[in-house]
Amino acid sequence: MPRTAASSRRSRLSRFAAAFVALVALAGYVAVQYVSGHQGAPRCTVRAADGGEGRSYEMSPEMAANAATISAVGTTRGMPERAVTIALATALQESSLRNIDHGDRDSLGLFQQRPSQGWGTPEQILDPVYASGEFYEHLAEVPGYSRLPLTEAAQRVQKSGFPQAYAKHEPDAALLSAALTGRAPASLTCSLPAETVSGPGDAAEVRADLVRAFGKDVLPAAGSAGPSAAGSVAVPVGPDAKADGEAPRRGWELAHWAVARAGTLRIDEVSYAGRIWTADTGWRTERKESGMTAVRMRLAQ
Missing domain, CATH: 1.10.530 (Lysozyme)
Known part of the structure; x- marks a missing residue:
């Protein structure tokens, strides 16, 4: 039986609909694969200091x-x-x-x-x-x-x-x-899933890296920053606070350096001026506020 014009149009519409559904399904599959492939991937983000909807x-x-x-x-x-x-x-x-x-x-x-x-x-x-x-x-x-x-x-x-x-x-x-x-406190963070950090951190390596980048004066005489727990590094900052009560810029410079190099040096926690950064959660306010005399880094174990 010869096909009518109407049946031909229905056939074309059916093929178009099937192709559209297949295209949507493919797009969905690609999106899911992209998200699943990137979710949990290590990354670092810097944001405008105002913490709003800025750049x-x-x-x-x-x-x-x-x-x-x-x-x-x-x-x-x-x-x-x-x-x-x-x-x-x-x-x-x-x-x-x-x-x-x-x-x-x-x-x-x-x-x-x-x-x-x-x-x-x-x-x-x-x-x-x-x-x-x-x-x-x-x-x-x-x-x-x-x-x-x-x-x-x-x-x-x-x-x-x-x-x-x-x-x-x-x-x-x-x-x-x-x-x-250090001008913009807590504006740089890195997300480093545990599986991307290979092996324990080495305090001697962290200190050597600090000295190479900042010079030998970055680490004054032992003990000047207070006791350091095993598997951690404390870097002295200087005065407890500026006259206006704000944390010294030098402290945030060192803290952000530690966060940015956390993946390389296997640092999993940085604390300074009442804020604490961890490799899995980013920055947050500490329950017990830390002082401003030192930036403290805890190394992966």
Whole structure:
């Protein structure tokens, strides 16, 4: 029996409906797989200091750890927050804050510095502390860099073929630098599921990392921060509080450094100024408020 026009239309509609249902099902499957694959994945987030609906930036623990090193090296050299913002924006553009062992021609590391252009040996450039120090040394030689547009200041150091690319990273870099220099308390957090932290932490390794990033004066004579429990590190901050009662900026700089490098150094708890961060819950207020004389880190066991 020949098919009528109406039956042909019904057939086409049926096929269209079936295809639509299949497409929706596929989209649902992909969404579920994405969520299940990313739920519980380690990640770090920095948010605007006001804690409201402001800007936020999410990154991997590797990126956060490198950002913390860049900031620590800058403040240890006496560079202002603006310099840290310029350095972070540059590294975001050049390497996405990853210490990569390849790049254009012989470019390497966080800032894609080139051995052939006098930045150092490949081994030196792949050391984030060294690479950060070299960046700041060149930035400090730029007259009035803190008053220049970020793109221009970064370009004076990098001499990139795409100088305008740095500008797009300025908002995220500014968020990061506010947290990592200690101006924005408890604004950086990392989520590190237990299964992603391999092995117990090593207090000697944490202390060595602190000294490399902040210099030997970061850890004064033993006992100056009070007793440290086994499997923990206490870092002295200084005065108990500022005149206005706020926690010293240095304390939050060290606390955020510890959180950002928690995955690398296997730190599972950081406490300072009445706040406590844990690898599974983030920041919260302590029931028993801690003092402001030291940042305390508990290591994974």
